[in-house]
Amino acid sequence: MKFSQLPLRLLGFCIMMLLFQSCYSVRLVSTKGTPMPDQHEDEELAEAKLGDFYKDKMFTVVKKAIPASVFTESIQFPIDQTNCESGKLFSVEYKNTLGGSLLYLATFGGKRKVKITYVCMKTERQ
Amino acid sequence: MANTTSYPKTEWYTLHRNGPHKLKLLQITRLEGQATIPSAVDCYNDAALEMQRLIKEALDNNHGFRAYGSRWSMSSVAHNKDRMHYNAYMNLSFPILPQDMHSNANYDSTNLYFFQCGNTVKEISQVFEKNGKSLKVSGASNGQTIAGCISTGVHGSALNEGSVQDHVVGINLIIGPNPEDIVYLERHTKPALNDAFAQKFNARVIRNDGLFNAALVSLGSFGFIHGVVVEGEDLYLLKRYVRKIDKKVALKLSETMDFKNTDFKIEGETDANGKGKTPYHYKVFINPYIDDGKYVVELMYKKPHRSSYPDPFTTIDKSLYRDVIHLLIQISRKFPKSIPWFIKKLQKQILPDVNEESLGTLYETFWDAPYKGPAFACSFGVDVKDCAKALKVLVDLTKKEGPIPGIYAMRFIKKSDATLSFAQFPTTCMIEIDGVLWKESKKLISLERFSKRMIEVLQQNNIPFTIHWGKNSSWNFPGLVDYMYGDKAKTWKSYRSALLSKDMQKLFSNDFLEQTGLSESESDDIDIPEDLIVSL
Numbered sequence: 001m002k003f004s005q006l007p008l009r010l011l012g013f014c015i016m017m018l019l020f021q022s023c024y025s026v027r028l029v030s031t032k033g034t035p036m037p038d039q040h041e042d043e044e045l046a047e048a049k050l051g052d053f054y055k056d057k058m059f060t061v062v063k064k065a066i067p068a069s070v071f072t073e074s075i076q077f078p079i080d081q082t083n084c085e086s087g088k089l090f091s092v093e094y095k096n097t098l099g100g101s102l103l104y105l106a107t108f109g110g111k112r113k114v115k116i117t118y119v120c121m122k123t124e125r126q
Numbered sequence: 127m128a129n130t131t132s133y134p135k136t137e138w139y140t141l142h143r144n145g146p147h148k149l150k151l152l153q154i155t156r157l158e159g160q161a162t163i164p165s166a167v168d169c170y171n172d173a174a175l176e177m178q179r180l181i182k183e184a185l186d187n188n189h190g191f192r193a194y195g196s197r198w199s200m201s202s203v204a205h206n207k208d209r210m211h212y213n214a215y216m217n218l219s220f221p222i223l224p225q226d227m228h229s230n231a232n233y234d235s236t237n238l239y240f241f242q243c244g245n246t247v248k249e250i251s252q253v254f255e256k257n258g259k260s261l262k263v264s265g266a267s268n269g270q271t272i273a274g275c276i277s278t279g280v281h282g283s284a285l286n287e288g289s290v291q292d293h294v295v296g297i298n299l300i301i302g303p304n305p306e307d308i309v310y311l312e313r314h315t316k317p318a319l320n321d322a323f324a325q326k327f328n329a330r331v332i333r334n335d336g337l338f339n340a341a342l343v344s345l346g347s348f349g350f351i352h353g354v355v356v357e358g359e360d361l362y363l364l365k366r367y368v369r370k371i372d373k374k375v376a377l378k379l380s381e382t383m384d385f386k387n388t389d390f391k392i393e394g395e396t397d398a399n400g401k402g403k404t405p406y407h408y409k410v411f412i413n414p415y416i417d418d419g420k421y422v423v424e425l426m427y428k429k430p431h432r433s434s435y436p437d438p439f440t441t442i443d444k445s446l447y448r449d450v451i452h453l454l455i456q457i458s459r460k461f462p463k464s465i466p467w468f469i470k471k472l473q474k475q476i477l478p479d480v481n482e483e484s485l486g487t488l489y490e491t492f493w494d495a496p497y498k499g500p501a502f503a504c505s506f507g508v509d510v511k512d513c514a515k516a517l518k519v520l521v522d523l524t525k526k527e528g529p530i531p532g533i534y535a536m537r538f539i540k541k542s543d544a545t546l547s548f549a550q551f552p553t554t555c556m557i558e559i560d561g562v563l564w565k566e567s568k569k570l571i572s573l574e575r576f577s578k579r580m581i582e583v584l585q586q587n588n589i590p591f592t593i594h595w596g597k598n599s600s601w602n603f604p605g606l607v608d609y610m611y612g613d614k615a616k617t618w619k620s621y622r623s624a625l626l627s628k629d630m631q632k633l634f635s636n637d638f639l640e641q642t643g644l645s646e647s648e649s650d651d652i653d654i655p656e657d658l659i660v661s662l
């Protein structure tokens with residue numbers, strides 16, 4: 001590496017660190033119950049996209065850009081029953097990304113990007 | 127009818143990315159729904175028929191067949207190159223009623239439950255807890271399935287409780303495709319359930335101590351473990367303390383297990399004479415790259431259960447970016463000398479906080495494992511009297527021929543009756559090094575080489591040892607199993623040969639068994655007594 005490239009690389013590193021920080025997620029996890037297991041078709045891809053937490057768990061991602069207005073107080077999504085036989089939730093994760101924040105700013109709050117990932121409880125039979 | 131989906135595959139990894147291992151077919155069975163088969167017993171028997179169908183199919187294709195659960199083992203013990211079956215959806219459970227008990231049983235029926243193979247430790251704990259009961263012991267976390275736990279000898283550090291398999295009192299195996307190939311095993315000296323119970327599951331009963339002990343830690347090769355009877359006890363709480371103490375004191379306690387005559391005491395955990403009480407659990411953490419004369423230790427004391435106690439889940443967990451871990455590993459391949467530095471930086475994630483205290487049930491204390499990324503673990507069992515010597519030998523090796531990205535810990539287990547349990551000594555000290563999986567470089571020793579060197583240095587120092595079946599090791603090391611188990615390995619093979627037909631021995635074998643010499647059939651070399659596995 002040439003010495004003259006060092007400031008550029010440092011700048012790149014700093015931008016990467018800032019991007020990391022603008023991208024965060026908050027996850028609620030039940031302390032009772034067992035997550036629905038799964039063996040993902042493309043495990044590496046699932047891990048790279050979502051992280052280790054979802055490894056061997058059956059998960060559903062709700063990813064939508066939703067229009068908001070002064071009349072909208074809250075938004076509700078039904079749980080997809082095909083991936084949630086038990087009908088009970090084990091974890092819910094809300095993720096904020098840089099793209100989501102930019103969309104919100106660019107549309108003056110008119111559009112909000114929502115990314116929610118949830119895992120249901122394992123089906124029980126006794 | 128239970129429904130199996132088959133997926134053509136080319137490779138398979140363990141949960142912690144050990145591999146790749148070759149695979150042809152992954153099979154996943156889901157139980158029939160309650161609306162179609164309302165009776166849980168009928169549903170269980172329906173699943174048994176499905177397993178027999180899959181076994182027959184594998185046999186007809188000249189394939190091997192191996193079940194796995196949560197794939198937590200890092201060795202290839204759970205792997206088969208042909209067909210693997212994912213058990214996790216097979217999670218029925220049944221209470222044991224007084225009328226199910228054997229007339230000579232010495233168990234309280236309310237402490238017994240029958241669990242299908244795919245129940246995880248977490249699910250089992252929840253079933254027990256709903257009934258005011260608890261498992262007696264678990265591993266350091268709760269994700270393993272019960273069949274996987276007992277097959278590989280999962281253990282905690284409960285000084286007087288042994289490993290998970292030591293609390294199994296009955297095993298239901300499927301050993302072939304025919305009706306007579308469903309068997310229920312118990313010890314004849316400690317019967318638990320009556321024949322009528324086993325007959326509900328169409329099982330042939332064999333009560334035989336030798337066979338039962340051999341089948342307990344079976345490495346998945348005594349047939350398909352369909353269900354097990356587990357003994358629990360009344361629900362209890364664990365008071366957990368973390369302390370940093372003089373390393374000489376920590377090692378003395380490890381060698382002697384004498385918590386009474388030591389200067390190290392925890393306030394409130396002493397008897398009427400002011401002597402220290404023996405804890406339920408004792409664990410020592412050792413960072414091989416720092417020697418400040420002290421070790422972090424974790425102790426837990428059993429307390430009667432009460433309904434009101436502070437919520438043990440109050441902390442906020444922050445997870446590290448996978449990319450950061452990956453970056454650190456890449457750096458350490460080029461600059462191995464940075465490993466001690468980054469272990470120190472990650473110490474907060476790896477080691478418990480000193481002076482941390484908590485109170486919770488076994489279920490709450492040994493909760494979900496936070497890290498599921500690429501990892502390795504090597505774990506050796508030695509007699510406690512050798513633990514300080516063995517630890518020094520292994521730490522010296524790590525410093526001299528490493529460094530490697532991991533830290534050591536010592537846990538302790540009571541001797542097991544299972545023939546191939548690695549808890550072979552009166553009290554076995556499990557010396558383990560856990561860390562992030564790395565790749566060999568010019569400057570960094572490979573995991574394979576490091577595993578081999580660990581065996582060599584212990585042998586050179588005349589320290590008898592065993593190795594955890596589910597952990598990384600140089601499993602093809604010449605004469606390894608004979609060195610560890612001697613005649614016990616032959617006994618185990620004899621029972622396996624007596625229970626399984628030649629076809630089934632081959633079907634339930636795998637590369638791991640072949641590497642370790644455990645797949646060899648004893649019936650070729652020695653006469654197996656005809657009455658070896660009769661019901662006594």
